[in-house]
Amino acid sequence: MLEINKFDRIIVANWKLNGSIHFIEQYLQELNCSKLENSNNCGIICTPSVYFHKLVGRLNPLFLGGQDCSNYSEGAYTGEVSATMLKDASCQFCIIGHSERRQIFGQSNEDVCIKAMNLIANNINPIICIGETFEEKNQNLTKDIIYTQISKSVPKNATKDFVIIAYEPIWAIGTGKIPSLEEIDNIHSFIKNEIQNIENYKILYGGSVNSNNASEIMDLKNVDGVLVGGASLDALEYKKIMNS
Numbered sequence: 479m480l481e482i483n484k485f486d487r488i489i490v491a492n493w494k495l496n497g498s499i500h501f502i503e504q505y506l507q508e509l510n511c512s513k514l515e516n517s518n519n520c521g522i523i524c525t526p527s528v529y530f531h532k533l534v535g536r537l538n539p540l541f542l543g544g545q546d547c548s549n550y551s552e553g554a555y556t557g558e559v560s561a562t563m564l565k566d567a568s569c570q571f572c573i574i575g576h577s578e579r580r581q582i583f584g585q586s587n588e589d590v591c592i593k594a595m596n597l598i599a600n601n602i603n604p605i606i607c608i609g610e611t612f613e614e615k616n617q618n619l620t621k622d623i624i625y626t627q628i629s630k631s632v633p634k635n636a637t638k639d640f641v642i643i644a645y646e647p648i649w650a651i652g653t654g655k656i657p658s659l660e661e662i663d664n665i666h667s668f669i670k671n672e673i674q675n676i677e678n679y680k681i682l683y684g685g686s687v688n689s690n691n692a693s694e695i696m697d698l699k700n701v702d703g704v705l706v707g708g709a710s711l712d713a714l715e716y717k718k719i720m721n722s
């Protein structure tokens with residue numbers, strides 16, 4: 479598994495359910511990986527798994543990531559993709575527990591914990607997503623929700639050397655609304671300093687990140703990088719964020 483401590487910033491592109499072979503060819507041309515400036519940043523491109531083979535060997539120095547993995551290793555589970563298969567397909571990182579998987583596909587914290595263990599067993603670095611809804615934020619429940627999500631979905635054998643946590647307030651995803659910089663730093667500080675066994679983990683912020691706001695977010699003391707959805711579908715925009 480990759481030691482993540484050596485990187486200054488981690489910048490993850492989450493393509494979600496987007497892309498095509500044609501799109502990938504254009505994206506790679508525009509991204510021009512060999513010209514990326516800051517080699518201390520860790521760039522990870524998370525694509526639908528059917529396209530991994532189109533990106534393998536063409537992303538260096540960036541890494542390839544998945545968007546979910548099965549709770550199961552093999553067997554009669556139609557439509558699933560296991561952590562072993564992700565590894566076999568050269569996937570180095572994998573997002574798990576994204577709010578879209580939790581809300582639309584009913585994944586629980588317990589599921590996320592199993593997935594994280596499967597990934598770790600296959601030497602894939604998990605990126606574990608957490609975050610509150612707008613209603614929960616308004617009821618001042620953000621820290622409680624996050625505490626429960628982390629306590630239940632980060633497995634006991636995880637360490638800060640190879641597991642990443644991504645804080646994505648659900649109300650900020652795809653909406654153009656983001657918490658204030660102070661709020662982001664405050665929540666990240668809470669995660670880094672006040673949750674037992676999670677001290678000093680790398681914490682990414684996600685939700686409406688783009689090239690205009692990425693730099694001020696990443697400059698915050700307790701932010702170690704960003705998880706980018708919509709803006710990451712534009713190669714030049716992603717490149718700007720990588721270089722910011």
Ligand code: 13P
Nearest residue numbers: 492651652685686707708
């Ligand atoms: P947007 O950047 O489109 O808000 O999406 C964030 C996200 O869900 C990344 O995982």
